[in-house]
Structures are given as structure tokens and as C-alpha cells.
Amino acid sequence: MLISSQALSVRFGRNLILDRVSISVFPGEVVTIVGPNGSGKSTLLKTLIGSVLPTGGQVIRAEGLKIGYVPQRLYIDETLPMTVNRFLALPTRRSKEAVAQALRRAGVDGLEKQQVMSLSGGQLQRVLLARALLEEPSLLLLDEATQGLDQRGTADFYQQIDMIRQESGCAVIMVSHDLHVVMKRTDRVVCLNGRVCCEGIPETVSQSPEYKALFGLDDDDVFGVYRHQNSACNLSGGSLNAG
Template sequence: MSEESLIRLNDVHIAFREREVLTGISLDVRPGEIVTLIGPNGAGKTTLVRVVLGLQIPDSGDRTMKSGLRIGYMPQKLHVDESMPLSVKRFLSLTGQPEQQIMSALERTGVAHVMQSPVHTLSGGELQRTLLARALLHRPHLLVLDEPVQGVDVNGQKELYHLITELRNEQGCSVLMVSHDLHLVMASTDRVVCLNQHVCCSGHPHQVRQHPAYLKLFGGESEELAVYTHHHDHEHGVDGHVIHKHDKGSPHA
């Protein structure tokens, strides 16, 4: 794909019941980059994602995207009633993709073992990885991930962000994702857009963390949102079990 933007929003405005939700939003996502939207609750992040997906029509402003663009979407959450016996295999087959491709996507996101499991029995990490696998099935040029680590513990969050970066590198896709936690995504994003109804600031995560607009929004949290550099000799699997680094080649890794 060329270096032109995959998708671009220009001066987007949206109001609900006369309350401004998005004001003058301009945003673009270029090939191969990871862009992270951060902001407090009620900042308009999910509404902006809906505009990017074409699900929400702006009151004013423009949305343009590259011809033939394929978008893979991972929603913030998925609720499946326990009374509905929907297996992961059946859930992903609703995309119209063959079983072999579904298994391949689950393998790549580390949850091939849940193929036959009911969706409502999955752990938080397994569910998010299943939703990520679903987003990958059409080999998207752009992955749109709304709070991809929702309901996952801190160790699982770091693993998921690392996986997202690996997928970008392998598939050459771009990523637009929503996050509340700048300190966890700093190592996994190229550009941060800080949103609070309008774009407060944007740029490299280190620059944004020191920007007055960011500090005003997050206040005392700024000192806590440092780059996470803790190192240890183990990792945690999707189900929470400890994997020592020297065991990563074992069948249980």
C-alpha cells in the first residue's frame, strides 16, 4: 500500500442532544503505524472509533479512506448470555471464514485450545484474544481495537500489547486502538492522540506524557505513567499460569 493515509477525519463535529461529544477532530492513520487514543471517561473515544468505522455519521466534517481498505474491528466487550450455547468455533464461523483459517487465527493469538469452548466460559484474556483473532480473519489493512485489554490483568495486558505489535510487524497492517493506560502502551505505539472531546495533544508517547494538556487531564497520575521497564524471568499464560522463560519451548508454553 502507498504511503498515503489509510483513513482520515477532517474537522469532525458530533453533538448528542445539543451536548458536544467531538469538536473539530482531525485524525489520520498512516500505513504501518500504531496510533493510540487515550483520554478520560466520556472523552468521546468510542464515538470517534464509530466514526472511523463508518457507524456514526458526523454532524459536520469529512471521513475519507483509501479505496479497498479492509478494517478488522475488535469491540470493547462482548456479552454472550449463558443460556446461548455458542461455541468459539461457531462464533468465528459467522464471519464466513473456513475452519482452517479460524484455527490459524486462534493459534496466532494463543488460544487455539478454546476452539470448542462455549464463549461465555472464556476467561477475560481468552475472550480478548478470541476477539482479536476474529478481527484478523479478513486480513485487514487496519485493525481498530476499542479497549483491547478490557477485563485482563496487568501481566495479560502487557502480553496483549506485545502481541498487537508483533501482528503489526508480521502483517504490515496499521492499528488504531483505544486505551486508558499510557504507561502500558508506551512501548507499543508510534503515536498517541490525547482526546477530551477535542484533540488536546498528539505525538510520540514520551512527548505527550510531558505535554501541559496531558498533565492537566491526568494530574498526579503523570508521575506514575512512566515507561514500564520491569524485567522478570517468567511470563503468565492466558489462563494465568506461570511460564518460566527457559520453558517457553515446552508444549505448555
Template sequence: MTQSKDTTLTRITDLGVQFGDAPVLRNISLTLRAGEITTVVGPNGSGKSTLLRCLIGAQRPDRGEISHAPGLRIGYVPQKLHIDPTLPLTVARFLSLPSRVSAATAREALDRAGAGDLYGRQMARLSGGQFQRVLLARALLSRPHLLILDEATQGLDQPGAAAFYQRIEQVRAELGCAV
């Protein structure tokens, strides 16, 4: 997929999601273009994560439409991810789940995420900031056109969050992806 700043990556039209009788999202329309940064702001429980889950295809909307550019690659950094601390899982192995990636590809993604020194470390022994950078590296493996962050700095202190967002800006500049 060739991208210019005018390239529409994703278009959401009149999106609606309901859980039981409770509407979570109503009449959401949005266009995401290459290179742009879009921020979704709202209180807890307002549907931000539900919207992102719809974007990645993990949640089906009850109404409306989501269309993606042909060949669109999406990278996703979840709000949180629990890994059993007793599981002997290295960063290298984590990046190769569910399908293997070469050591060179994994190391490139880790370098881009600012976590190049973590390749052989155990996931259970990472700090919060290191864990988030590994999740970012995982999202970067596909060299995404659209990078989705679901409160990716939750649990990080202010300096850690600032460093993470500086890294995101570097990634956006390098890849030209929308965030």
C-alpha cells in the same frame, strides 16, 4: 490494496459528533498510515469510543469527513461484547457469524491471536483473556489493513494485558497493519 509505510489508510478531517445539545467530539483531524500504532487517550466519557465507532462506520459524524483508502479492510475488537451464557455457541461457530468461514481460516486466525486451542470450546466458558483473544481472531479473519482496538484489555489483569499487547505487536509485524 498495496501498502507501504507511507500509505494513508484513513484521513479524518474536522470531525464533530454531538448527542443532543452535548458536543462529544469537536475539530478532530487525524491521519492513519500503514504499520503505525496510534493511541487515543482520554478520560471516561471523552469520546474515544465514539471516534472509533465513526472510523468503522457505526456512528455518523455531524460534521467533518472520514476518507478510507480504496479496498481498506478494518478489523475491530470492541470494548466489550456480551454473549448470553446460556447460548450454546462454540468459538468455531462464533467466528462463522454472520457468514461462514472455513475451519482452516478460523484456525489460522485463532493461531495468529494466540488462541489456537480454543476452536471447539464454548464461548460462555472462556476466561476474560481467552475471550479477548477470540475477539481478536474474529477481527483478523479479513487480514485487516487497520486493526482497531477499543480498550481491548479492559477487565484483564496486568499480565493478561501485557500478553495481549505482545500478541498485537506480533500481529502488526506479521500483517503490516496499522493499529
């Protein structure tokens, strides 16, 4: 086991954000956390990496675990001139070789001298991915990393993640609010709405009454999800489920 939460609870003031959430992630596994907006998905990831302290329960990490984290969005002062090379060298100095290799693995080699503020949305997400890869992580956390990307950009990004996982053997936790986007790209799905509503392989979760109730779906909607995902899978040329 790489990381687990045990009866994890988080409160912000009087608001209970996470209520006794227990999950585990194993080496090489892809786990997707799905749930509506405000369900605690980002809070769970931030608690797993230690930037949010739990008010109950605990997080257990494997000894020597290295985590790479790609946030949902990054706020940078538009008046601040900063090249990609400088951005990737903060706060720890990195060799030019290490930066170049990370950008190559993220699929955006050659951007070292480009200004961060001039990057497209897709390029910025790849640079954030490169920053995470500099840690040589055994666990990669993606907090809705494709938010704002079009369908092709999303498919390309997930294909890059697939290549990274096959190359390094790292585990992946992906956060999403759309199960159909990741149906064929994950080993296991955890449906979250403050607490764990249901958990299992994608096909089982998508058919569960808890999932349908949470997203307001009926059987026609679920079948539509399958048709949509099959189409998207053909466009992406592969899936994260290497098995």
C-alpha cells in the same frame, strides 16, 4: 494514508461528543488515543468504522481498506449455547482452516469447540481479536481491548499485537485511558477530550501541559509513569515500536 478524520464532529442529542477532531493514520503505524472516561474515544473509533454517523466533517478511507475491530466488551446471552467456531463463522461462513489460523495468530489455537461463555476474560479478548483478523485487515482498531485483564494478561495481549503487526504490516489504532500502559508500545499519541488536546510522540505528550492538566498530573506523577512503564516493558519482553 490509510484513514483520516477531517474536522469530525459528533452529537448525541444536545451533547457534543466530538468537536472538529482531525487525525490521520498511515500504513504500519501504531497510534494510541488516550483520554479520560467520557472523552469520546470509543465514539471516535465507531465513527471511523462507520457505525456512528458524524454530524460534521468527514472520514476518508483508502480505497479497499479492510478494518478489523476489537470492541471494548461484548454482550452475549448467557443462555445461548455457542462454540467459538460457530461464533467466528457469524455472520459469514468461514472455513475450518481460516478459523484455526485466526485463532493461532491470536494466540489461542485449539479453542474451536469451547463454549464462548466458558472463556476467561483473556481468552474472550483473544477470540475477538481472531474475529478481527479473519478480515485480513490493513488497519486494526482496539477499543480498550485489555480492559479487565491483569498486568500479565495485558502485557501478553500487547505482545501478540506486536507479533501480528510484524507479520502482516497492518496499522494499529489503540484506545486507552492510561498513557503509561502504552508509552513504549506506540509511535504516536493523540490526547482526546472531545477535541484533540495534544498530539505527538509519547514522551512529548506525557510532558505537555495539556496532558498533565487533563489527567491532573504533576511532574512527580509523570516521572512515576516512566518508572512504571520501564518495569512493565521488561515484563512484556518487547514493545509495539518495532523501529
